[in-house]
Amino acid sequence: MSDMTDTGPVLAADGTPLKRSLARALRRQKLRALMLIAPLLLFILISFILPVGDMLYRSVKNDIVSKTLPNTVVALESWDANSGDLPEEAVFAAMATDLKSAAAAKIHTKVGGRLNYENPGISSLFRKTGRKAKKFDLEAETVWKDELIKINKGWGDTDVWRTIQTYSSPITAGYFLNAIDMRVGPDGPEARPEEEQIYMKLLKRTLWMSMMITVSCILLAYPVAWILANLPARKANLLMILVLLPFWTSLLVRTSAWKILLQQQGVINDILVWLHIVPDDARLVIINNQFGTIVAMTHILLPFMILPMYSVMQTIPVSYLRAAKSLGATDWTAFWRVYFPQTIPGIGAGSILVFILAIGYYITPALVGGTKGTFISNQIAFHISTSLNWGLAAALGAILLAVVLVLYWAYDRIVGIDNVKLG
Amino acid sequence: MKVMKTLAATTALTVAAGAVAAEDMANELTLVSWGGAYQASQNKAYVEPYLAMNPGLTVIWDESSAEAVAKLRAMDEAKNVTWDLVDAVASDSMRLCDEGLAEELDHNAVLAPAPDGTSATDDFGDLIVSDCFVPQIVYSTTFGYRTDMVGEEAPTSVCDIFDTTKYPGKRSLQKRPIDNVEWALYCDGVAKDEIYETLGTDEGVARAFAKLDTIKDDVVWWTAGAETPQLLADGEVVFGSTFNGRLFSAIAEQNQPIGMLWDMQSFDLDGWIMPANLPADRRARALDFLKFATDTQRLADQAAYISYGPARASSAPLVGKHAELGIDMAPHMPTDPDNSGNIHVYDYEWWADNRDDLNAKFEAWLAK
Amino acid sequence: MSGLPPYASTGQRTWYYTFRVICGLIFFFLIAPIVVVIPLSFNAQDFFTFTPEMLRLDPEGYSLKHYRNFFSDSGWQAALWNSVRIAPVATILSVSLGTLAAIGLSQDHVPARRAIMAILISPMIVPLIISAAGMYFFFSRIGLQGSYWGVVLAHAALGIPFVIITVTATLVGFDRSLTRAAANMGADPVTTFFRVQMPLILPGVISGALFAFITSFDEVVVVLFVGSAGQKTLPWQMFLGLREQISPTILAVATILVVVSIALLTTVELLRRRSERLRGMSPS
Incomplete structure (x- = not known):
């Protein structure tokens, strides 16, 4: 350390200290890389990440209750739901005030619909009361407790008030609990x-x-990827058309x-019956169940598996197998100990791709899956x-996204996302 | 100087072109419907005649009725409503009306009276299920059966659906609780007017699902209206529920060996709603079209293209023959007295309250 | 592997042929749906059903009416036109931005590389229905919903992961000294890119473009939400056809697309062979 100070810093050709010069070069390099990435990153952020984030925020957003019923929410704070008693008159009066202005703005049914998810029946309670609420006279000496219960006896149910109280905060875990x-x-x-x-079952x-x-x-x-990778290019390319054709079919x-x-x-x-393999009155049930979904989805996703496998297999020299065999390995050993390990990146890439794509599909399961072969995405849709x-x-x-991200992360750890190859 | 002239001329042209474009924009009417044969019937019965009367107007069809509520909600959130009139089923129109997404209409003021002077409200009667809703057609969800697969005795009761010994084979039902749970309770011996009372209790719901359990393994569930006719044509199912117009087209236009089972057909309505808060010019245009498209003659005309009953009482006597096949349409209408002996009218109010709850139970039952 | 050595044992021979048969069956599995679709598109009926007339090969059972319908129906023609207008633009957008970014990502010192990669790949891993709904709300708010550019942007976003993945994969094996050599000899970065780097990573870019194109051309969930009547694409029209009234016109369209793509793929293959011959390379 001490003799370094004597000689001073190492200088680059232009006289600046090498360290600084290198740092600057590195910074410039980083900047250039970022400049190349920036347009796409910006594009994805605006056209994709923001919309999806906005969508996902709805899973906790619950400001509708406190916005539509501001007075009630405040008045209800002190009520003890487990006491078994109805809230006091002030709460009912607050509700009458809120309902009147909500009905005028025609938003009372929205909050009713929101609370109906948690307690069936609240929707009609709000709708029916809302019809009368426009004519509420807030100045008059009314006992709102009696008045509201007279309009609809639902207001005399503590469960209704409990639901309103529980869901009065602007952020809710209710949707996640339901999920x-x-x-x-x-x-x-x-x-x-x-x-x-x-949902957990799904x-x-x-x-x-x-x-x-x-x-x-x-x-x-x-097998398909192997034969494509090992046939002469002319034949392989023709067969490749067969792999790509399904892609072009909607x-x-x-x-x-x-x-x-x-x-x-x-x-x-029909063919099985015609060949007398299956009797006509005992035709196989191979659709509208899990089997149907698996067959159709396998077909749809197969090219996504073949292409990465093919591109990996193409890079494996045939001489490795020959070498193994000439060293005395049997066909199986040569394949299993020499060839197969080298194809694992291809399998990994194809698997993650297929798995992630499969998990989000819903049109195909909806059409061929019946009741036992549908996915959670069907429920989302x-x-x-x-x-x-x-x-x-x-x-x-x-x-669902969290599950996929965990898988993605695990994959990145094990195989590395750079090793994904598509053709 | 020359340059200036050219510039001025170009500017004038551009402005003129812009004005023409604006003019075009101003004369557009965006109608939302279902596509397929139903939209075609609307097009022939009143959109084409209306366009002939209003040259310069363009109609844009958007086949989004199936997503109408979701899309209107989002349009409203974004304050950018691009639709002028939306064709929706009654339950959707009630939802839209409740949420303030559809405009409440004074039916007598905006709709044409019947030719004999009866007011629109009286002519439509209690089919105006919501203040925002202008009914067009009465359709029903009912069963078709394969005439060559039911043996000697054709089914006559909806409860034959639940009789797998007499009528073995698959049946297709719509993948939703509405109609199915009612049919199940009815066939389990619940009186028609006590169905909703029964469904209001947990035991009642369990009872409906228990009845459906008896045929669960024989059911193919459908989500799109086109599925049952296809399944029937393939002989994949013996019975199938679907909209009666689909069955009519399979029977009369495609000559399929299918018979109608009208017993306990579930009536439903389809009609127009107008999105709330349209700008004045678009609102006026939409209302003008609405008045024309829902008058007595136009609704009767529509029945020449599709077998759905016109919603006006005054249109019924005017229903004539099929426009291409030349057969009498009246006997194919769900509202025909021969067909409507025993009908089921579902309770919109009840379902509005309990839809989410029952859907969850239904989905859980399906996944079991 | 081509051909069996003359000294192969019986076991090896059996396996060789069994393997061929298995592969043949898998290839058949791949094209089975197409094999079914083509004859059904000539169905005289309006259902997806093999009628007895068709099975008897009776000419009565066949008809070209679904093809006529496709070419005469304005809805189908508009849908075709919209697909042709949307898919290539979306592809160009995702390929150009995606290739640039992939090159950026392949540099040595990229800060937060993994995070950036995850963000860029995300359109592939977010379930489509969530993306569709999210884009719908967001695009409505910024006035892009129901516009041509809204659909193009949405489709471009969906295609980007494929471009990123394919191009980064080819860049992993890219020899960086080539660009340095080009720079040494006085080429500016743009020239280097187009004359040296681009030709080498072209296979990756092309297959990325292919995936991106298909993603847009066959996409129905997002366009249903983000598009409106004016952007009705072929898959959307097909979706309506399946939902509202089953019509084998869908199958006729599919058949036409299959024929066109066979022609395209064969042309590409023939051109490739020709250029190989011209360059004096023997096919490997």
Whole structure:
């Protein structure tokens, strides 16, 4: 250290200290790399990350209650839900005030719809009361407790008030609890009744079936990729057309085609009956169940497995196998000990791709999966476009996304994301 | 000088072009419907005649009715509503009305009276289920069966669906609790007017699912209206529920061996709603079209293209023959007295309250 | 592997042929749906059903009406036109931005490399329905919903992960000394990129472009939300066809697309062979 100070810092050609010069070069290099990435990063942030983040925020957002019923929420704070008594008159008066202004703005049914997710029946309570609420005379000497209960006896139910109190905070865990088959009971979170538990089961099923699909893709893709990689280029390229063709056929058409093939009066059953392999009155049930989903999804995702495997296998010199054999290995040993280990990156890349894509599919399972072969994404789609419970859809989506991210992270750890190759 | 002239001329041209474009924009009407044969019937019965009367107007069809509530909600959040009139089923229109996404209409003021002077409200009667809703058609969800697969005795009761010994084979049902749980309770011996009371209790729901359990393994669940006709044509199912117009087209237009089972057909309505808070010019244009498209003659005309019953009482006598096949349409209408002996009208209010709850139970039951 | 050595044992022979048969079956599995779709597109009926007439090969059972419908129906034509207008632009966008970023990512010192990579890949890992709904709300708010550019941007975002993955993969094996050599000999960075780097990573870029194109061309979930009547693409029209009224026109369209793609892929292959011959390379 001491003799360094004597000679001074090492200088670069232009006279600046080398350390600084190197640091500057490094900075410039970093900057250049970032400049290249920046446009895309910005693009993805704006056109994708922000929208998705915005969507996922709905899974906890709950400001509708406190915005629509501001006075009630404040008045209810001191009420003890477990006392068994109805809230005091001040709360009812606050509710009357809130309902009147909400009904004028036509937003009372929205909050009713929100609370109905937690306590069925509240929707009509708000709707019916809302019709009268426009004419409430807030100046008059009214006992609102009696008045509201007279309009609808639902206001005399402590459970209704408990629900309003529980969901009055602008942030809620309610959707997430629902997404894991739980709900907020009188004594904190509790499991939903068994006949309403569905999402965890679906999530497990989604993961299990995606795994089955991935495994069958590996089994079918491996021989094909091998033959493509080892045939002369002319033949291989022609066969490659067969692999790529399904890609050019719309997903919807391919799914419909599988329906035509697999149904009980379908092509496969017809052929089996015609060949007398299967009796006509005992046709195979191979659609509208998990088997149907696995077959159709394997078909749809197979190219995503073949292409990465192929590109990896192409780089493995044939001489390795020959060398192994000339050293006395049997065909099997040569394959298993020499060839196979080198193809693992291809298998890994294909698997993660297929698994991640499979987990998010919903059109194909909806069409060929029946009741036992549908995925959690089907429920997300249902809540987005039919039941309109967007908060729950977002919560389910967030959970699904978390699962995928954990897998992605594990994959990156084990294989490295740079080793993913697509053709 | 020359340059200036050219510039001025170009500017003038551009402005003029812009004005023309604006003019075009101003004469657009965006209608949202379902696509397929139903939209085609609307197009022929009143959009084409209306366009002939209003040259310069362009109609843009958007086949988004299936996602109408979701999309209107988002449009409203974004304060950018691009639709002028939306074709929606009654339950959706009630939801939209409740949320303030559809405009409440004074039916007598904006709609044409019947030819004999009956007011629109009286002519439509209690089919105006919501203040925002202008009914067009009455359709029903009912069963079709394969005539060559039911043996000697054709089914006559909806409860034959639950009889797997008499009618073995698959049946297709819509993948939702509405209609199915009611049919199940009805066939389990619950009186028609006590169905919703029964469904209001946990035991009632369990009872409905227990009845559905008896045929669960024989059911193919559908989500799109086109599925049941395809399944019937393939012989994949013996029975299938779907919208009656789909069955009509499979029977009359495609000559499939399918019979109608009208017993306990579930009535439903379809009609127009207008998004709330439209700008004045678009609102006026939409209302003008609405008045024309829902008058007595136009609704009767629509029935020449599709077998859905016109929502106006005064249109019924005007229903004639199929526009291409030349057959009488009246006997194919769900509202025909021969078909509507025993019908089921579902309780919109009840379902609005209990839909989410029952959906969750239904989905859990399906996944079991 | 091509060919069996003359000294192969019986076991090896059996395995050799069994393996071929297995591969043949898998290839058949790959194209089975297409094999079904093509004859059904000539169905005289309006259902996806092999009628007895078709099985008897009776000409009565076949018809070209679904093809006629495709070419005469304005809805289908508009959908075709929209797909052709949207997919290539989305592809160009994702390929150009994606290739640049992949090159940036392959540099030595990129801060927060993993995080950036994860963000860029995210359109592939977020379930499609979530992306669709999110884009729908967000695009509505900024006025892009229901516009041509809204759909193009959404599709470009979905295609980007494929471009990133394929191009980074080719860059992993890229010899950096080549660009240094080019720079040494006086080429500016742009020239270096287009004359040296680009030709070498071109296979990756092309396959990325192919994936991105297919992603847009076959995408139905996002366009259903982000698009409006004016952006109705072929898959959207097909989706409506399956939902509202089953019509084998869908199958006719699929058949046309298959024929076009076979023609395209074969042309590419023939061109490749020709250029190899011209360059005096024998096919490996």
